[in-house]
Amino acid sequence: MKHTIYFYILLLISATCAAQEKITIPIETSENVTILQTDEDNRLNIVYFGKKLSDTSAYPAVSKQFLRSDPDNSITNNAYTPSGTWNLSEPAIQIKQPNGDHSLELKYISHTIEMVDDNVWLTSIVLRDPVFPVEVKLFYKAYRRENVMEQWSSIRNAGKKPVMLEKFASANLYIAGGKFFLRQYHGGWAEEMVPEETELTSGIKVLDSKLGTRADLFQPPSFVVSIDQPATENNGEVIMASLAWTGNFKIDLEKDSYQNLRLIAGINPYAAEYELKPSETFETPALIYTLSHQGKGTGSRNLHAWATKYRLRDGKGKRLTLLNNWESTYFDFDEPKLKGLFKNASDLGVDMFLLDDGWFGNKYPRNNDVAGLGDWQENKLKLPHGLGYLVKEATAAGIKFGIWVEPEMVNPKSELYEKHRDWVIRHPDRKEYYFRNQLVLDLANPEVSSFVFGIIDSMLTKNPDIAFIKWDCNAVIYNAYSAYLAKNKMPQSMLYVSYVKALYGIMEKIKNKFPSTAMMLCSGGGGRVDYGALKYFTEYWPSDNTDPLERVFIQWENSYFFPAIASCNHVTDWSPAPLKFKIDVAMMGKLGFDIVMNKLSPEDLLFAKKAVEEYRTISDVVWHGDLYRLSDPFKKNIAALMYVSPDKTKSVVFNYLANTRYQTNVSPEPIRLNGLDPEKKYRVKEINVYPGTMPALNGEQLYSGEFLMNIGINPAVNRSRASVVLSVTELSLP
Ligand code: GLA
Numbered sequence: 001m002k003h004t005i006y007f008y009i010l011l012l013i014s015a016t017c018a019a020q021e022k023i024t025i026p027i028e029t030s031e032n033v034t035i036l037q038t039d040e041d042n043r044l045n046i047v048y049f050g051k052k053l054s055d056t057s058a059y060p061a062v063s064k065q066f067l068r069s070d071p072d073n074s075i076t077n078n079a080y081t082p083s084g085t086w087n088l089s090e091p092a093i094q095i096k097q098p099n100g101d102h103s104l105e106l107k108y109i110s111h112t113i114e115m116v117d118d119n120v121w122l123t124s125i126v127l128r129d130p131v132f133p134v135e136v137k138l139f140y141k142a143y144r145r146e147n148v149m150e151q152w153s154s155i156r157n158a159g160k161k162p163v164m165l166e167k168f169a170s171a172n173l174y175i176a177g178g179k180f181f182l183r184q185y186h187g188g189w190a191e192e193m194v195p196e197e198t199e200l201t202s203g204i205k206v207l208d209s210k211l212g213t214r215a216d217l218f219q220p221p222s223f224v225v226s227i228d229q230p231a232t233e234n235n236g237e238v239i240m241a242s243l244a245w246t247g248n249f250k251i252d253l254e255k256d257s258y259q260n261l262r263l264i265a266g267i268n269p270y271a272a273e274y275e276l277k278p279s280e281t282f283e284t285p286a287l288i289y290t291l292s293h294q295g296k297g298t299g300s301r302n303l304h305a306w307a308t309k310y311r312l313r314d315g316k317g318k319r320l321t322l323l324n325n326w327e328s329t330y331f332d333f334d335e336p337k338l339k340g341l342f343k344n345a346s347d348l349g350v351d352m353f354l355l356d357d358g359w360f361g362n363k364y365p366r367n368n369d370v371a372g373l374g375d376w377q378e379n380k381l382k383l384p385h386g387l388g389y390l391v392k393e394a395t396a397a398g399i400k401f402g403i404w405v406e407p408e409m410v411n412p413k414s415e416l417y418e419k420h421r422d423w424v425i426r427h428p429d430r431k432e433y434y435f436r437n438q439l440v441l442d443l444a445n446p447e448v449s450s451f452v453f454g455i456i457d458s459m460l461t462k463n464p465d466i467a468f469i470k471w472d473c474n475a476v477i478y479n480a481y482s483a484y485l486a487k488n489k490m491p492q493s494m495l496y497v498s499y500v501k502a503l504y505g506i507m508e509k510i511k512n513k514f515p516s517t518a519m520m521l522c523s524g525g526g527g528r529v530d531y532g533a534l535k536y537f538t539e540y541w542p543s544d545n546t547d548p549l550e551r552v553f554i555q556w557e558n559s560y561f562f563p564a565i566a567s568c569n570h571v572t573d574w575s576p577a578p579l580k581f582k583i584d585v586a587m588m589g590k591l592g593f594d595i596v597m598n599k600l601s602p603e604d605l606l607f608a609k610k611a612v613e614e615y616r617t618i619s620d621v622v623w624h625g626d627l628y629r630l631s632d633p634f635k636k637n638i639a640a641l642m643y644v645s646p647d648k649t650k651s652v653v654f655n656y657l658a659n660t661r662y663q664t665n666v667s668p669e670p671i672r673l674n675g676l677d678p679e680k681k682y683r684v685k686e687i688n689v690y691p692g693t694m695p696a697l698n699g700e701q702l703y704s705g706e707f708l709m710n711i712g713i714n715p716a717v718n719r720s721r722a723s724v725v726l727s728v729t730e731l732s733l734p
Contacts (some may be wrong), residue, residue: 008216013674018709024060025111027140028052029147032291034140034173036079036125042107044079044127044138046174050237050294061271066176068086068258076256077174080127080138080153083167090204090252092169092264093153094292096273097132098161105129113137119145120310126182133158148306150244152286157276164491165274169266170243171287175227176260182253183224185557188217190545192526195634197230200255207251208268212477212496212498213408213440214246214528221249221530224296224559225261233297233629234674240263240299241289244311244531247500248272263287271480273493288531296560297674300625304563308624311531312566313511313519313538319565319623320351320400320468320518321612324594327572331358331367334382338390342397344597349612351398352468354592355390359403364413369474370437371614373409374416376455391465402468402518407455408503409438409475422483423448425495432477432606436524440477443502444495445484453506460514473523500532507536508707519596520568526554529562539566539590546594547575548585548723552639555588555631555700564643565623568595571608577605577722580690581656583611584723587688588622588641588654591615603691614688618727621645625652628674633658637666638717642728644675648705651676652687654716657722666719670712673728676705681731684713696724703730 025044033052037045047063068077074088075081083091084103097103105675106127114122123140137160141150151171157163180200184207189195191408209221221243224231231238241263243249248268256262265287276282288306292299308315323345325333335342338355345353358379361372365379373381378386387403392400410416410424417424417439425440426432432439443449460466482495497597505705510519521533522541528538540562543554546569555567567589571582573596586592593608625643633639633656642653655671676682681725682703686695696716703713709730715724 022060023108023111025123026052026056026059026143027149028056028121029142029144029149031147031293033059034361034672035062035150036110037063043075044106044108044125046074046077046079049173049175052293070257073257076258076260076262078172079125080106080136080169080172081262082129086586089256089262090254090264091167091243092172092266093136093155094165094167094269095132095134095155096166098159098163101132102166105131114263116141119143120581122522134163143306143310146290146306146309147292147302148288148290150286150288152284154281154283155276156281159484160278162277163276165276167266167282168274168282169264170245170284170632171263171265173263173264173605174260175225175239176229178259179228180253180255180261181226183226185222186218186239187220187221187526189525189527189551190543192216192543192545193220195557200253200261202255204252204254204258207253208249208270210268210270212247212480213475214523215249215472215530215532216523217476217527221245221251223251223561225253225263225300231292231295231484233632236295236685238292238296238299239289239371240292240296240303240436240560242303242531243285243287244535245285245500246503246528246530246532248496262524267497271493272496274497275490275491275494275533282455282665285532297628298545300560303561304627307531307534308563308565310705312534312563313536315563316624319539319590319619320402321590321615322346322352322354322402322468322592322716323350323597324354324356324570324592326356326404327574327594329358333358335385337394339397342399345399346397347609348464348593349609350399350593352402353394354402354404354468354470356404356470357406357472359387360505361414363415364411371411371413373406373411373413373438374441376405376459387459387463392465395465400467401465402470403459403466404470404472405455405459406472406474407452408441408443408473410441411438425477425480425482427479427481428483429488430479435475438475440475442482442484442495442499443506444482444498444528446502449502449506454507456510457513460517466517468518468520470520470522470541473528504532504536507533508715511536526558526629529558534562534566537566541568545574546570546582547570548577548582548656549575549658549660551585551664552633552658555585556633556641558638559627559629559641562587564627566590568592578690579607580688581723583608584654584688584725585656587611587615587618587725588643590623591619607690611688618687621650621652625650626675630649630671630674631655637663638671640671640715642673642675648675648677648680649733651682653715653728655717655724655726657719659718660719660722663719667714667717668713670711672710673708676709676728678704678706678709680705681729682708682728684708684726684728686724688725693721696721697726
């Protein structure tokens with residue numbers, strides 16, 4: 001139902017401004033509470049963020065226990081810190097008035113609490129500046145069972161002249177602690193999600209990105225903050241957060257003079273002043289976060305449960321296993337070759353064939369990455385009978401057909417660039433800078449946005465049987481200049497935000513018009529993995545690096561924030577690792593292949609086919625089960641993790657050798673399982689065994705859940721058996 005949110009309004013509280021009387025607003029999930037309270041000047045402050053109390057009537061008195069009243073420190077725990085008046089810290093919001101005045105004060109006006117359903121409560125708080133006509137709304141959407149908060153704001157210009165938004169954060173948190181440990185990420189192409197964990201010191205630590213088209217690449221918008229001591233998998237108080245925005249972001253982590261943490265997250269204000277016209281409202285993207293008191297394991301399960309139910313497109317559904325041709329052919333293919341690959345896909349037993357880059361462009365054929373982007377017509381030499389023919393042939397081979405696109409981009413060597421140079425983000429008087437030989441289209445221009453939507457719309461309308469789209473984005477924005485904004489006398493600084501908002505507009509239309517077409521979010525590897533875009537996508541591509549050992553680490557880190565069902569893991573020829581290791585690693589997510597099947601040995605081919613069958617028996621648990629990380633490859637020689645069905649009857653345990661240096665005794669200790677029922681009896685069996693090799697475990701063995709979780713089981717991983725997959729099934733099941 002479209003308007004469930006309004007339909008289920010069961011509770012509506014509205015309070016009007018009462019300067020003397022303190023107003024207390026508790027925002028609760030099943031375990032936690034954020035307590036907001038007005039002060040004597042009617043400003044809204046965060047007085048507590050942590051475990052909730054069973055006696056909610058005690059909340060108004062909580063603030064008295066925190067002695068943060070040094071007037072010379074200003075207020076550091078404001079719920080949405082304005083700038084230019086009393087504040088001396090990093091602001092959440094900064095506005096330039098038409099007369100150049102930068103001052104802003106926000107006073108509490110009213111709040112409402114809507115019960116969206118029995119699990120989701122939305123608290124909206126109205127703040128207003130007593131001097132300038134600016135209204136801010138703070139939104140706190142509490143997903144109670146999942147212990148996840150979605151927090152954002154909106155800013156309204158109630159005046160008669162435009163104002164400039166100079167900073168417009170989504171969320172402003174305040175966390176008491178004393179010591180904070182930040183786990184942040186950096187990376188680059190083929191080396192995504194490299195973690196670093198450090199203690200925060202006084203001052204501001206900034207995580208940010210200025211790439212324009214995507215959030216990730218050098219620094220992703222996902223991070224972990226442990227309170228007091230670094231959280232482990234099962235212990236410690238920890239916040240796990242991700243900004244749902246596909247463009248430039250900025251996360252300020254400021255340790256204040258009370259040694260508490262001020263966390264301000266939102267769109268990056270860098271070169272992004274936004275003009276807000278009279279009566280216009282600017283809505284910020286949401287910060288998604290959870291607070292766990294039982295370490296990162298619970299935190300990540302909270303996020304997975306939230307994402308699969310409320311965010312990821314088709315989060316509770318199924319995914320298509322596939323054969324992709326990128327690494328096996330690159331740009332070099334034609335119809336007969338593709339028909340051969342369809343047959344390969346069907347022999348392998350996967351659901352779909354995914355045709356990658358290189359199928360389009362005629363005047364400038366896409367035979368390499370320097371030409372053709374923008375010209376989305378089938379290349380007549382490679383595909384004389386068009387896409388329709390390929391879809392038909394794939395269907396005849398018993399598989400579905402998917403296709404790669406990169407519609408936001410253009411090569412200077414293209415007809416699109418020749419015809420519509422003004423559609424391209426480029427500076428008219430400056431040298432063009434390219435990222436992978438291409439430029440970005442100016443989505444701030446509505447004509448360009450409808451062109452981009454039109455590419456997908458006409459392709460899927462002509463070929464309704466296309467089952468899957470891999471949407472790539474290989475370039476960042478250089479020379480952030482829009483001919484459209486210039487022509488319409490709008491500030492150039494609106495480009496970054498307008499770009500992402502327009503992108504979401506396009507994706508929303510695609511999602512609504514083609515609800516059953518699965519979509520993979522890809523960006524020159526894992527350059528675009530965020531909860532803003534994942535609303536429109538069923539899955540994401542974590543990295544072009546498909547070396548299975550590298551993937552163990554990349555997938556491990558992504559798993560703190562994103563569920564396995566969204567992770568596309570392909571088996572490729574990128575590394576010389578054994579096929580079994582590659583497949584076992586790819587199985588912890590959505591399994592795909594990108595290999596030259598004809599080059600496989602008969603044993604490998606047989607194994608791959610059996611593995612696809614085996615995967616069908618475990619995919620439901622991997623996609624919809626609860627993830628427990630058991631052995632951390634950053635600390636130990638083995639990476640082990642398991643997925644457990646919600647009813648604890650079925651589970652699959654993946655064990656990988658994560659250190660290939662010579663060791664005589666790599667796994668002397670058992671791996672302790674987790675998430676099982678201690679009372680149940682389980683049958684443990686090695687699966688996905690390579691033909692002709694001995695399984696690590698001898699046949700089926702029976703253990704209690706208690707045994708498996710307290711003593712554990714030794715998968716006997718070693719250099720000749722670099723990965724071992726175990727199925728753990730309740731005895732009563734077949
Ligand atoms: C990007 C993707 C790859 C592939 C190529 C095609 O790099 O990450 O998987 O699709 O583009 O050009």
